Amino acid sequence: MSAALQEVAEGFSARFRKLAPRLPGSAEARQRAASAFRARGFPDTRDEAFRFTNLRPLADVSFAEPDGADEAALALLARVPANEGPRLVFANGRFRAERSRLPEGFHVASFADEPMLDGAVADESAPLTVLNTMLAEDGAVISVPEGVDAGTLVLVSLGAGEAGRAVDFHPRHRVILAAGARLALIEIALGEGVYLHNPVMEATLGVESRLLHVKLQNESTRAFHLSSLHVGLDARATYEGFSLVSGARLARSEIHADIEGAGAMLAMNVAQLLDGERHADITAVIRHLAPGGSSRQAVKNVLTGRAQGVFQGKIAVDRVAQKTDGYQMNQALLLSDEAQVNSKPELEIFADDVKCSHGATVGALDPEQLFYLRSRGVPGREARAILVRAFLAEMIETIPHEWGRSVLENAVDSWWKDRPV
Amino acid sequence: MPAVAETIETVSAVTEGGYKWGFETEIETELAPKGLSEETIRLISARKEEPEWLLAWRLKAFAAWQTMTEPHWARVAHPPIDYQDIHYYAAPRKKTPKSLAEVDPELLRTYEKLGIPLSERAALAGVEGGQVAVDAVFDSVSVATTFRETLAKAGVIFCPISEAVREHPELVRRYLGSVVPAGDNFFAALNSAVFTDGSFVFVPRGVRCPMELSTYFRINARSTGQFERTLIIAEDNAYVSYLEGCTAPMRDENQLHAAVVELVALNEAEIKYSTVQNWYPGDAEGRGGIYNFVTKRGACRGRRSKISWTQVETGSAITWKYPSCILQGEGSHGAFYSVAVTNNHQQADTGTKMIHIGANTSSTIVSKGISAGRSNNTYRGLVRIMPKAANARNFTQCDSLLIGDKCGAHTVPYIESRNATARVEHEATTSKIAEDQLFYCRSRGLSEEDSVNLIVNGFCREVFKELPMEFAVEAQKLLAVSLEGSVG
Numbered sequence: 001m002s003a004a005l006q007e008v009a010e011g012f013s014a015r016f017r018k019l020a021p022r023l024p025g026s027a028e029a030r031q032r033a034a035s036a037f038r039a040r041g042f043p044d045t046r047d048e049a050f051r052f053t054n055l056r057p058l059a060d061v062s063f064a065e066p067d068g069a070d071e072a073a074l075a076l077l078a079r080v081p082a083n084e085g086p087r088l089v090f091a092n093g094r095f096r097a098e099r100s101r102l103p104e105g106f107h108v109a110s111f112a113d114e115p116m117l118d119g120a121v122a123d124e125s126a127p128l129t130v131l132n133t134m135l136a137e138d139g140a141v142i143s144v145p146e147g148v149d150a151g152t153l154v155l156v157s158l159g160a161g162e163a164g165r166a167v168d169f170h171p172r173h174r175v176i177l178a179a180g181a182r183l184a185l186i187e188i189a190l191g192e193g194v195y196l197h198n199p200v201m202e203a204t205l206g207v208e209s210r211l212l213h214v215k216l217q218n219e220s221t222r223a224f225h226l227s228s229l230h231v232g233l234d235a236r237a238t239y240e241g242f243s244l245v246s247g248a249r250l251a252r253s254e255i256h257a258d259i260e261g262a263g264a265m266l267a268m269n270v271a272q273l274l275d276g277e278r279h280a281d282i283t284a285v286i287r288h289l290a291p292g293g294s295s296r297q298a299v300k301n302v303l304t305g306r307a308q309g310v311f312q313g314k315i316a317v318d319r320v321a322q323k324t325d326g327y328q329m330n331q332a333l334l335l336s337d338e339a340q341v342n343s344k345p346e347l348e349i350f351a352d353d354v355k356c357s358h359g360a361t362v363g364a365l366d367p368e369q370l371f372y373l374r375s376r377g378v379p380g381r382e383a384r385a386i387l388v389r390a391f392l393a394e395m396i397e398t399i400p401h402e403w404g405r406s407v408l409e410n411a412v413d414s415w416w417k418d419r420p421v
Numbered sequence: 422m423p424a425v426a427e428t429i430e431t432v433s434a435v436t437e438g439g440y441k442w443g444f445e446t447e448i449e450t451e452l453a454p455k456g457l458s459e460e461t462i463r464l465i466s467a468r469k470e471e472p473e474w475l476l477a478w479r480l481k482a483f484a485a486w487q488t489m490t491e492p493h494w495a496r497v498a499h500p501p502i503d504y505q506d507i508h509y510y511a512a513p514r515k516k517t518p519k520s521l522a523e524v525d526p527e528l529l530r531t532y533e534k535l536g537i538p539l540s541e542r543a544a545l546a547g548v549e550g551g552q553v554a555v556d557a558v559f560d561s562v563s564v565a566t567t568f569r570e571t572l573a574k575a576g577v578i579f580c581p582i583s584e585a586v587r588e589h590p591e592l593v594r595r596y597l598g599s600v601v602p603a604g605d606n607f608f609a610a611l612n613s614a615v616f617t618d619g620s621f622v623f624v625p626r627g628v629r630c631p632m633e634l635s636t637y638f639r640i641n642a643r644s645t646g647q648f649e650r651t652l653i654i655a656e657d658n659a660y661v662s663y664l665e666g667c668t669a670p671m672r673d674e675n676q677l678h679a680a681v682v683e684l685v686a687l688n689e690a691e692i693k694y695s696t697v698q699n700w701y702p703g704d705a706e707g708r709g710g711i712y713n714f715v716t717k718r719g720a721c722r723g724r725r726s727k728i729s730w731t732q733v734e735t736g737s738a739i740t741w742k743y744p745s746c747i748l749q750g751e752g753s754h755g756a757f758y759s760v761a762v763t764n765n766h767q768q769a770d771t772g773t774k775m776i777h778i779g780a781n782t783s784s785t786i787v788s789k790g791i792s793a794g795r796s797n798n799t800y801r802g803l804v805r806i807m808p809k810a811a812n813a814r815n816f817t818q819c820d821s822l823l824i825g826d827k828c829g830a831h832t833v834p835y836i837e838s839r840n841a842t843a844r845v846e847h848e849a850t851t852s853k854i855a856e857d858q859l860f861y862c863r864s865r866g867l868s869e870e871d872s873v874n875l876i877v878n879g880f881c882r883e884v885f886k887e888l889p890m891e892f893a894v895e896a897q898k899l900l901a902v903s904l905e906g907s908v909g
Contacts, residue, residue, distance in 0.1 A: 048494070068677040334841035337808070345847070347832040352823035352853045360847035362806075374561060 001044045003060035009041035012168075015065060016134050017047075023137065024113030033133035043127050049084065052310040053281040053343040057250050058224060061194055063168040066092040073160035074192065076098065077182075080156050080188055081407050083249035087260075088140050088153040092161075092195070093169025095138050106150045111139030114175045116202075119232035126256060129228045130199040136172035140251040141200075143174075146206070152403070157199065159191030161221060168196035175201065177209035177237075186404045187215040190247065196224040203230070205237035207261065215243035216411050217251065219280065225251040234289070235261030242399045244408045245272040246415045251280040259286070259293040259321070266295040269395045272414050274307035281310035288321035288351075295325075298395060301332040302388055303339035304419070314346040315356055322351050328358035333365065333391055334385070385416055437730040452586040456505045458481065460766025462614055465510050469583045470616070472590060478603060482613030485604035490609055491857075495770035496799045496831060497739045499712060503783040509615045509648070527698040530778075545706040557570035575631050577661075578623040582650055585621035586591040592623055595903035596654055598685035600720045600747070609716040616650035624659035624690075633889055635664040646820075649680040655690035657723060659903065664892055679714045688723030688750070690818060691750050693731070695888050710738025717744035720814075721743075721753030721782075728772065731887040733896040735903040738767060743801065745774035749784035755784040760896070761830070762903045763796030772802035777810035779844065786817040789881050792828035793904055804845055821851040822880055824873065824904070874901045 001009070016023075018035050022028055042058070043050040070091035077089065078101060080328045086103035089096045095110040104110055105172040110140040144150045177183060188198060197219060205211055211231075225248040231239050245251055257266050272280045286295045301309035316324040324388060332341040345358040365387050373383035392412060454461075468475040491502070508793045529805050578589060585593050590840050603613040624630050655661050676701070684692050692716075703710025713736075719728035730744035746755025756774035775784035784804070792798040795842055800819045821830035832849045861871030878885075878897055 006596065171737075202567055261659070322826070331468065332838070334838065334843075338839075340839045341837070344838045345832075345834060346835075347849060347851055348829070349821070349831065350829045350849050352826045353850055354823075357848070358832070359849075360834070360836055360845070362836060364606075364841040364844075364846040365700065399469070403652040 001041050002056055002059065002383060005042050005044070005056055008058050008063070009037070009110065011063065012131060012135065013038050018309055019135070019137075023135075024112055025117045029117040030134060036130045037127070037134050040127055040130070043159065043346070045309055049125065049283065049312070050313070051322045053252055054345075057353075059287045060194070061196075063166050063196060064166040065127065066094065066169055067385060068094070070094060070160070072098070073158040076158045076160065076190060076192060077156070079190060081273040081410065082386060083152075083154055083403055085152050087156060088154045089170060090138070090140075090155075090157045090228055092159055092167055093171045093197075096339045103150065103153060106145060107141075107143040108147055108153075108389075111172050111174070112137060113317040114141045116141060117172070117397045126254060127226055128226045128252065128254065129200050129230070130312050132170040132172060132198050135170040136200070137170070139172035139174065141174045142183070142185075143176040144178060144183050144209075146178040146182040149182040150180075151350070152186060152401070155185060157187070157197065158194040159189070159197050159219065161193045161195035161223075163194050166194040166196070168198065170198045170200070171280075173199060173201040175203040176209065177203075177205050177211055179206040179208060179374040181209045183210075183297055184404065185214070186401070186402050186407065187213070188218070188404070188407065189216065190218045191220040193220055194222045195220070196226070198226045198227045200230070203239070205231065205233045205239060209237045210238040211240070211412055212401055213239065213241040214399060214401060214408065215241070216243045216407055217243065217247055217253070218411055219251070221246035221247060221257070221276065222235070223248050225253070227252070228254040228256065231257045231266070232253070233259050233261060233264035233266060234256070235263075236263045236330045237261060238382075239267070240393065240400070241268045242404070242408065243270050244269065244396075245280050245282070246411055248280065249278055251278075252281050253280075254340045255282075255284040257284070257286045257295070259288045259295065260290055261310075262292065263292040264289045265293065267404075268297045269398070270298070270394050271300045271303050271392050272309050274309055274410065275305040275419050277306050279308045279310070282310070283310075283312040285314045285316065286326065288315070288317045288326065292323045293319055293321060293325075295327070299330045300352075300392060300395060301341055302335065302391065303332065304342060305400040306336075306338040308340045308342070310341070311343040311345070313344070313358070314348060315358070316348040316367070317351050317354055321349045321352045324351060324354040324356065326354070326356040330358070331391070333388065334362065335365065335388075341393045388416070428663040433467065450484045450798070450881055457483075457507070457509055457615065461509050463893060465615060468510065469586070469858065470768060471583075472588055474594065475586060475877060478598065479614050481570055482610050486614055487611035489604075489607045495767040495801070496797060497741060497770050499739055500502065502712070502815055503665060504611070507677060510617055530676070531623060549886060557647050576625045576628050577630050578621065579634055581864070582619045582621040582652060583900075585652075589621075589623065592654065593621065596652055596685055597694060598682070598683075599683060600718050601681050601716050606716060608714040609681050609685050612648045612650060612679045612681040614717070616648040619650035619652070619680070622653040622663065624661045624827045626656040626687065627658045628660040629659070633662045633667070647678045647680065648711060650758045651680070651682040653694070655687065655692050657688040657690060659690045661688075661691075662889065663695070665694070666892070666895070667727040677712045678713070681746075681772045682715070682717040684719035684728055686719065686721050686726035686728050686750075687695075687754070690723060691727040691759075692719065692845070694719070694744070695892055696730075696732040696734075697896055697899065698732065698736050698740070702736050702765065702767050702903075703738040704891055705765050707738070710767070711736065712739045713737040713741075713742060715742040715909070716746065719745070719755070719891060720747045721750050721755060723725050723750045727754045727756075727763070729758070729887070729893035731758040731884065732760070732771075733762040733888070733899065734759070734771060735883070735899045737769075739773050740767075740769040742771045743773055745770045745776070747776045747778065748784065749778045750782075751779045752781040757784075757786045757788070759788045760791070760881045760884045760888040760900070761789070761798055761800075762900060763790045763793065763798045764903055764905075765794040767794075767796040769797070769826045770799040772799055772800045775815060777804075777806045777813040777815070780811040781813070782810055783814040784816075786815070786819070787883050788819040789884055790819070790821040790830055791824065791880070791904070792830045792878060793824040796829045797829040799833060800849075803835040803839070804846065805835075806840050806843040806845070808839045809843045810840050813840060814850055815843075816847045817847040819849040820880070821849075822849065822877065823853050830870070831872070870905075872905065877904065
């Protein structure tokens, strides 16, 4: 770890010492996380898991805890696509009940009121989660009872900070679906200026439950987004995730999924649109710990300018997880000479009766396809837009939620409008 | 070879069983005292009557090695290696013979048992007009080289590297360490400090090497690590095919092997490097066996040059090996074809690196991993496209086959692209032997073991077809022996 980054880590540790008495939840879990963080700090590129992503830019900014004056962040609510249903609003990491609409028929609370720090608290392999466990003050606790179809819930996270007064917040979200429960969770993160958003979501999916998770990460292009999702799936549960990453200066989205019950199914679709000097990393570790599970990962990177896209995906199949079907597809489209993509699709297999495969492709737009469109009178810029949209369509069009789909579609459109590609 | 004959061969190889090449030749060997120090290096250098510059180079490598730590990123586990408990020099006592007649008959018998066609008379029966030159490395000193004259007529230099140091110092000095620098990695640095022998090949401009060149390595004296150094240079428009084959006697102790192979291909030159590695893998309980930590790298320096690595890895307790290509010349091509078989407690972490530097460079990777017993088999590969490598192209295919539910198969590819015009494709699959294929073979009267062998051979065909014919046959037999006892 560089000296500068060490300083940032020490700042967070000092913050913990100051806040510890008032932090909600198990003091013991907090202490464990704090000592793990103190021992290890931020990972650097010598850590295999962070080989392609250097957190060094965090040291360019000096962070402070949000002072409660979140009006600038709240004002951004106007940018969130309108919808009618229940909605939870967080501004700089703090739950704002007055701007939220609580659902009926299932339980929602704030983490500050009902802290739960059970899951992967001091897991060494997830240092960002460790940091969150140390500092989390708020978040959403969502619990859907057995057999209830909870419909759609929107989770909005707004961030705002200025270069001189950058804030950092570490929301802790918890989703619990009892047996047979269903939920469509639409997560939207956006912001303005400089800040660090380090959310952790822990989701526990009961037998035959189903979580549809659509996420738009459209943070400020000067902000940092380091997020971790930990999902545990019981027998025949389904997790279906779709996310679009189009914001943040430095983004790392970790997905840790454990298939713990037989016949569970996980699908993860991610697209990253990056330009300028931005860096975004998708790291997924799917562990098959029970027989008959299936997992599908599809990750697409569209890169222009001097952007860097990273995909690290691992399918790990335990000895007991016979009849596992694992698939991983990673595609990257490089639209400029200086963009860069790094990918590491990994299989770790200890069971013999399995079907696991991965594929990866990296390339530019096909000149023949471009020529086809141009020869039919489509201007170059539009032709490129059509081809990029087609590249992403595969993922977005399959979202089985109309509003969620339109949120991502509109985000792709406006991203494209703003960039001279 | 017709399929029927092939099957019979395979089956008979299976029934013979065990590690059939586990015998030890009794020849007096001269050992340097155990341990590694500047003195050991000076001793090796003195024994080999080396020039001052080479000694200086070795000492520099040794200094670098002392500052390095053993790498632990590979998926292999072994007890710590005591580098001071190894003899770094062993040589047959007798002087290097001038002809075959002078070679120790005991040694010749060993080679005969291994089926190495050392003499012209034995030159691969049945291969019409086929001649294979063997530079047999017996422990550390090359004891015989055949076909020197034919090669000399063509202008090809093929000799032990220690001889090349004496007779072609300008070539050795120019190319040695130019692909794998002395301080490249822990094991390469160790090799650079203490290498005792290996082969040197130089194919001059415009020459197509008239025969396949072949070196058989054997590890013989107890506790002598082998530190081979091979250097192959193909000048403009030259072509050479080089075969490396390994068998080792059975023994209890783990043995360290850290070889370095460097290839240099200039304009439009082509080097084919084929390996069948069948060192002692340890017994069924995982005792003993060779530790094989090898650095192999080829530099495609010239335009449209080609380097291809083909390997069949069935032996060794631990394999740590990544034959790589640095594709520098415009339009150069690198290829890696690999079959890695692990059984019992074997561990293999192998793959390749393709570094695309020049424009229009291309590379192909085909890797087949087979795990059985309690073994672990990892493919670890890197494809890197540098910013100037316009229109670079890579295709990678890694397939793994699992036999039994106590083994592991892992795939760890790294793909890094910094050029928009480059195209990189990667595919990997992991599965077990299909029930329907097995049923088909069984219903035609093949035993389960033979059926598995047949199917596994088919799985590896894409790689075997890249091997020279006589090697392909040996490879198929090895596969059968290696997988023995893994089914049923």
